[in-house]
Amino acid sequence: MKRSIKTELATLLSAAALAVIGAAADATSSQAATPLVLACYPGAPETFFREEIIPRFEKQFDAKVTYLTGNSPGTIAKLQAQKSDPQIDVACIDDGPMVQARGMGLLQATDPAKLTNLKDIQEVSKLPDGIGLGWGLFRFGLAYNPDEFKKRSLPPLESWNDLARPDLKGHVVVNSISISYTPILLTMLARANGGDEKNIDPGFAEMQKIRPNVFTYDTTADLTPYFQQGEAWVGVWTDSETYSYVQRTQFPLKFVFPKEGTTAIQTAAAVVAGAKHADLADKFLNYLIGAEAQELMAKKLGWMPVNKKAQLPSDMAAIIASPEGSGDNMVSMDWTLLGQQRPAWTERWNKEVETQ
Template structure:
């Protein structure tokens, strides 16, 4: 009987220890923090989920929930959630970011946590360190090399080339609701004697260009339109173009003679974010030397970290180094954002709604 009792006691103890272990494991799993990151869709989402996010999750033992949307979509979410934020990190283009900053939706970076900030180019630093640019992209023109060759079309070299009759029903253009669309409007204005303060020449030319358009895309990713042959030329970003080209599609990026626009992708901690400190760590992570190099290799974003050293063919595919950054045209977002709602309404009524 004593042997049986001892055996039963040992078995019970083992069961209790096992149960406790499982309970601790369950508590550990359920207590793992979830960082909510709102960012772009398309090829960008695919690549960042494949490389950047898994590395961060492993390093900090957390989960990242990815909310897909354009910069304008993310800005709308931040406004709607202002009283009760549900997003920790907002990744946006510099234009919508400037709006979010002015609306008081973003928090300053903590330099004690975001230690990589000191290694970034001046162009990446934003007012009062509310957010930081983590990638430099050029907005220019993209065309399908295969279609241009088969149809014997002369390569584009000017923003005004979008109005050429040969492109009738062969254009999918960015909507004015995203940064590529704003850049296109401003550069059409500059190519015809105007600028941000005199946008009328831009609207006049855009109306002419729109006669060639099949539709205006709001997602900022026209990859599928190129793949399906619905567009053979568009206004687009260098990083997106080279991502598509890297997949095997014959596409070329063009720096128009009137200028190519600098588009800065920014990482921001949302004000009163549920996981504010972890969000600060994520921002520090994406501007770190190693991750910046990864962004250049996989997403073709020009690095903002001065310590990043690139060699080989990649240096011809990304905006790399201070000299090349200085060649890009910068737009005046203060002027644009004051007029953006007016321009959007006008474009919707006069140009895009008909498509």
């Protein structure tokens, strides 16, 4: 009996020793992991990063990622406050505010040698001076209800100018000028008629032709109620929002890129100036624009990939017309000029377009 107790005691002590050794090994492994602080968006993007991107990245690069939630203005404010002693390594900032953050010296260029996936992304997602990269696209175009078109034997949409077609009278929804989509619409209408953001007059002239077709100027950027109620046959929207809407509701909506070209707003990310873990930050951005991460993003968030090698989910490809070719038809805009001109355009829009 005593011998048995001694044997059991020895076994327990051995197990305890192994547990201590194992715990020490885990602690050593945890300490060895390189930290990375990521400031990025709340909501669905946060869930996507925490469940899909961060675990894969941590495993592949022996890293430990801390996620700080915030929108673009909030993140920029943090970067300003921490400028002398940065606590964030990678910041997600929309491409418009990214211009501001870049100009304030809050961001730094990535190391091209570490960006092996850079060659595979859309040109529009390669931001100036190597500072920041786009990682999710929201491309502009025309969402429409194919059932309404079929019932009335309407020809397909091909151009931005199709918004003025008489057969669409009273069934077009356009955002109000208070929504950032509308300055983009004005610019694309201008480009379709010989102008651009530097010469916006053709855009306003075309909008006068479109006015009779518009039944409302939406102030929410959410066109879903108008399509559901049957009022809207056509709306100016993004491919990502169209896809997400169809996924949620199974509503028969389609999306087309006008032949004159399109542009996009995009979610972007950059290495913070003076980041303590800049090397790992570069690797994180490279991973984020890789085909695997981009395909996960398209599947989980419904955002359009910036990586040209990423395969779209089959149901997405069925909703979004010719996604492969749209990259060749992308146009870059002078976002700084758009920001500067917006007050004047808003005043003009309110007088000439969205009048009572």
